[in-house]
Amino acid sequence: MPSSYDKFPSITVPGAPSVWAGKEAWREVARHAAERNGAAPVIVVDTYPGADLERILAFIAESLPDHQVLNVEELAARPVSEIDALIASNLTDDRVFGVMSHHTLADFYDAQKLADLGRQVAASDVPVVLAGWGAALVPVGERTLVLADMARWELQQRQRAGAPNWRCHNTNEDNLRKYKRSFFVEWRVADRHKRQLFAAVDYVLDTNRSVGEAKLITGDTFHRGMAAAAAAPFRVVPFFDPGVWGGQWMKKVIGLDAEADNYAWCFDCVPEENSILLDVAGEIVELPSVDVVFTQPKALLGQQTYARFGAEFPIRFDFLDTMGGGNLSLQVHPLTDYIQDRFGMHYTQDESYYILDCDDDAVVYLGLKSGTDPDAMLKALRDASDGGTSFPAEDYVNAFPAKKHDHFSIPAGTVHCSGANSMVLEISATPYIFTFKMWDWDRVGLDGRPRPIHVEHASRNIQWDRDTEWARDQLLDQVEHLGSGPGWTEERTGLHELEFIEVRRHWFKDTVEHNTNGTVNVLNLVEGAQAVVESPDGNFPPYVVSYAETFIIPAAVGRYTISPHGAGAGQKLGTVKASVRGTETELPALTAG
Numbered sequence: 001m002p003s004s005y006d007k008f009p010s011i012t013v014p015g016a017p018s019v020w021a022g023k024e025a026w027r028e029v030a031r032h033a034a035e036r037n038g039a040a041p042v043i044v045v046d047t048y049p050g051a052d053l054e055r056i057l058a059f060i061a062e063s064l065p066d067h068q069v070l071n072v073e074e075l076a077a078r079p080v081s082e083i084d085a086l087i088a089s090n091l092t093d094d095r096v097f098g099v100m101s102h103h104t105l106a107d108f109y110d111a112q113k114l115a116d117l118g119r120q121v122a123a124s125d126v127p128v129v130l131a132g133w134g135a136a137l138v139p140v141g142e143r144t145l146v147l148a149d150m151a152r153w154e155l156q157q158r159q160r161a162g163a164p165n166w167r168c169h170n171t172n173e174d175n176l177r178k179y180k181r182s183f184f185v186e187w188r189v190a191d192r193h194k195r196q197l198f199a200a201v202d203y204v205l206d207t208n209r210s211v212g213e214a215k216l217i218t219g220d221t222f223h224r225g226m227a228a229a230a231a232a233p234f235r236v237v238p239f240f241d242p243g244v245w246g247g248q249w250m251k252k253v254i255g256l257d258a259e260a261d262n263y264a265w266c267f268d269c270v271p272e273e274n275s276i277l278l279d280v281a282g283e284i285v286e287l288p289s290v291d292v293v294f295t296q297p298k299a300l301l302g303q304q305t306y307a308r309f310g311a312e313f314p315i316r317f318d319f320l321d322t323m324g325g326g327n328l329s330l331q332v333h334p335l336t337d338y339i340q341d342r343f344g345m346h347y348t349q350d351e352s353y354y355i356l357d358c359d360d361d362a363v364v365y366l367g368l369k370s371g372t373d374p375d376a377m378l379k380a381l382r383d384a385s386d387g388g389t390s391f392p393a394e395d396y397v398n399a400f401p402a403k404k405h406d407h408f409s410i411p412a413g414t415v416h417c418s419g420a421n422s423m424v425l426e427i428s429a430t431p432y433i434f435t436f437k438m439w440d441w442d443r444v445g446l447d448g449r450p451r452p453i454h455v456e457h458a459s460r461n462i463q464w465d466r467d468t469e470w471a472r473d474q475l476l477d478q479v480e481h482l483g484s485g486p487g488w489t490e491e492r493t494g495l496h497e498l499e500f501i502e503v504r505r506h507w508f509k510d511t512v513e514h515n516t517n518g519t520v521n522v523l524n525l526v527e528g529a530q531a532v533v534e535s536p537d538g539n540f541p542p543y544v545v546s547y548a549e550t551f552i553i554p555a556a557v558g559r560y561t562i563s564p565h566g567a568g569a570g571q572k573l574g575t576v577k578a579s580v581r582g583t584e585t586e587l588p589a590l591t592a593g
Contacts, residue, residue: 003547004530004567005254009235010277010284011228017221019283025216026063029203033127033144042121042140043067045131046197047148047207049166049186050155053132055211056148060129068124072132073167076113080167083108087185095176096433096452098184100344105134105193114138133166133190136197146216147197148205151275151288152187153239153267176452183433195294195311198223208275208286215285217278222287223295225278230296230554232540233533236274236289238550241265244443244451247325249357249423253548262325268550269317269522270432302519302555304583314347315501315522315578316432317550320424323359328417329437329451330365330393332458335413339434342457349435350499351410351428354576355402356526356548359421362402365393366416367471372396374464378455381438385453391439398468400476405526405574407503409475409496413463425524427495427503427578436461479505488512493576502581507574511563514553514577518585521553521577523562528573532565 020028033041045060047053053073061069077083084091086108090101118139121128130138136145155163159178164170166186170178201219209215217225240256243264250256250263267274271289278285290313292300297311305314320328333349340346353364368377377396384391397415402408402422410416410428415438418424436458437451445451466474480492487510494503506512507527513536514521525531525545533543533551536559544565545551553560564573 002255003253003549005546005548006235007238007254008277009237010279011225011234012279013221013225013228015224017217017224017280019280019285020216021214022212023063025205025214026060028216029144029146030064030067030127032202036144037142040122040124041127042143043127043129043146044135044138044140044143045129045146045148045205046136046194047131047133048150048155048194049133049190050158050163050182051133051148051150051207052211056207057131059211060131064127064129067127067129069129069131070117072117072130072135072138076109076117076138077134077167078108078110083167090185091181094180095174096180096454097343098180099342101185101188103185103189105189106137108189109134109137134193144202145197145200146203146205147194147201148207149194149287149291150207151286152182152273153275154208155182175447191290191294198295204287206285206287215283217280217285221280225280225287226292226295227299229276229292230299231556233543233551233553233557233560234276235549235551236269236271236276237286238266238268239274242446244445245322245326245328245420247321247323247423249321249323250319263321264325266319266321268319269315269552270430271313272430296554299556300520300554302516302583303585305519305555305580308580308583309347312430313520314430314580315520316426316428316430317522317524317578318426318432319356320418320422320426322418322420322422322424323357325420326443327365327419327441329435329441330391330397330415330417330439331435331437332415332462333412333436334434334457334461338461339431343434345431345434347429347431348412349429349431350412350495350501351426352495352499352501352503353408353410353418354425354427354493354526355404355406355422356425357404357423358402362422363399363419364402364408364416364422365397365399365419366408366410366414366475367398367466367468368415368464369396369398370467370469372464372467374462378459381455381458384439385455390442393439398471400471407478407493409478409494409499411496411498413461414466414471414475415462425526425576427501427576429499429501486510500581501578504577505574506562506577507572508562509564509570509572511561513559513561515559515586516553516555516557518555519579519583520555521579522550523553523575523577524548524550526574526576528564528571529567530565531562531568531573531575534561534563535559536561
């Protein structure tokens with residue numbers, strides 16, 4: 001059924017805040033700087049790596065012709081050859097996988113040149129603008145600080161279009177290697193840096209759009225927007241991507257471009273890559289959704305989830321659309337010890353497949369067939385990866401029939417993949433790139449190149465005892481009835497005891513009471529046209545959700561209800577709700593979900 005799925009959800013910032021754009025934005029910043037330090041105004045524009053710095057510099061110079069505009073990166077950053085040597089062990093020779101960086105941005109700069117630049121600014125008799133990633137590292141006195149922020153998904157689009165990594169000359173490099181440098185190094189360093197700026201920021205600039213159209217808000221408006229997100233239900237901005245196995249379901253149901261070949265993925269709740277839209281007095285400002293995590297971790301995640309994961313959103317919801325498409329690659333994810341030891345991640349990519357929709361022939365490949373010989377299977381995989389014969393997946397891997405609303409747990413170390421003709425809602429731990437592909441069904445990627453295969457990594461993580469009987473007993477049909485009341489039923493659908501995510505499903509025709517019990521909830525409306533989320537205490541306005549939308553209920557919300565609404569009235573609706581097991585600060589009442 002077609003959904004009224006909102007592809008551009010927004011969060012209203014309370015009050016009557018101001019928004020500036022174009023040259024007016026920079027005149028506002030200059031006004032603020034002059035009021036703060038009229039004798040020698042200094043503006044610091046700290047960008048995110050990937051922002052179009054040359055155009056930003058040119059536009060500021062055009063907007064503020066009486067200011068001296070300095071490129072901090074050109075004047076004080078270390079040569080890229082030195083940075084390459086510094087991060088070589090993080091990048092590795094692998095096309096996909098690196099090691100998480102713990103560098104700080106100061107490591108990429110020459111401390112003496114920063115100090116010299118600070119003295120140059122202090123001696124200037126004209127207003128000065130310092131701009132670039134790391135501009136805030138320049139030691140100056142009074143300053144007006146602008147954070148020029150950008151979401152990672154926008155950065156990926158720019159890199160695919162030819163943009164290089166920070167200070168690199170790799171325009172034509174393999175996009176997987178560009179992404180690796182960003183994921184394992186640049187984004188880690190950038191987020192570590194900008195978290196130190198939030199408390200002092202005077203303005204935040206949305207650089208997801210063209211420089212001339214970039215929207216500017218005050219630091220106070222930014223923080224009020226983050227607080228508003230953490231106090232009520234909200235959605236991040238979903239993004240959609242094609243793939244070699246992609247399908248047609250999202251085009252029809254969500255209303256995507258009908259002329260596109262396919263859509264494989266929808267990332268509907270990956271806050272470190274998604275963005276949020278702030279409605280600021282009717283103007284839309286786009287910022288990284290991870291900023292909510294960084295600035296409001298306790299209110300968003302809850303005390304115990306924050307204590308366990310830090311300022312990181314641990315739950316991921318995304319779609320895998322193979323309806324009219326093909327099988328995903330046969331794969332396995334690393335065990336916790338392996339991902340920590342090899343890649344520097346502190347938790348692993350545990351997953352699950354919730355079947356939102358499917359055709360009659362849908363299957364999920366899950367676990368090894370009983371009696372599988374590890375040596376024989378690995379030899380067959382290596383032969384296939386070397387371009388020999390095709391890998392006979394059905395000889396080694398179970399193919400379990402799948403039907404709508406089945407839920408398959410996939411703890412790390414379990415061989416798996418979705419088959420064709422399924423619409424999968426992945427309810428998983430946040431890590432998302434640590435997939436060891438073992439077999440890709442004789443395909444190449446959309447770029448015409450074979451997709452990376454990691455049989456050796458996989459061989460060190462496959463749990464060979466997860467055979468047919470184990471998978472059937474532990475991973476399939478684990479639905480447990482928990483209770484019911486007038487117009488509702490509650491079930492537990494997973495995940496497996498080796499995974500930290502708890503998933504509850506509610507079927508309802510009437511209002512259902514819920515409570516975050518002090519920990520973040522992530523939900524999806526998996527059945528029914530429309531529902532409304534409300535606060536029994538009136539703490540937030542009614543929040544309407546449509547079929548297939550994922551939405552976040554911050555821990556601070558506490559009690560909330562979900563009821564059929566609009567086109568969903570009179571229907572049997574279903575939600576799935578994920579939380580981090582063991583992080584509730586109060587034991588939930590059964591009727592509260």
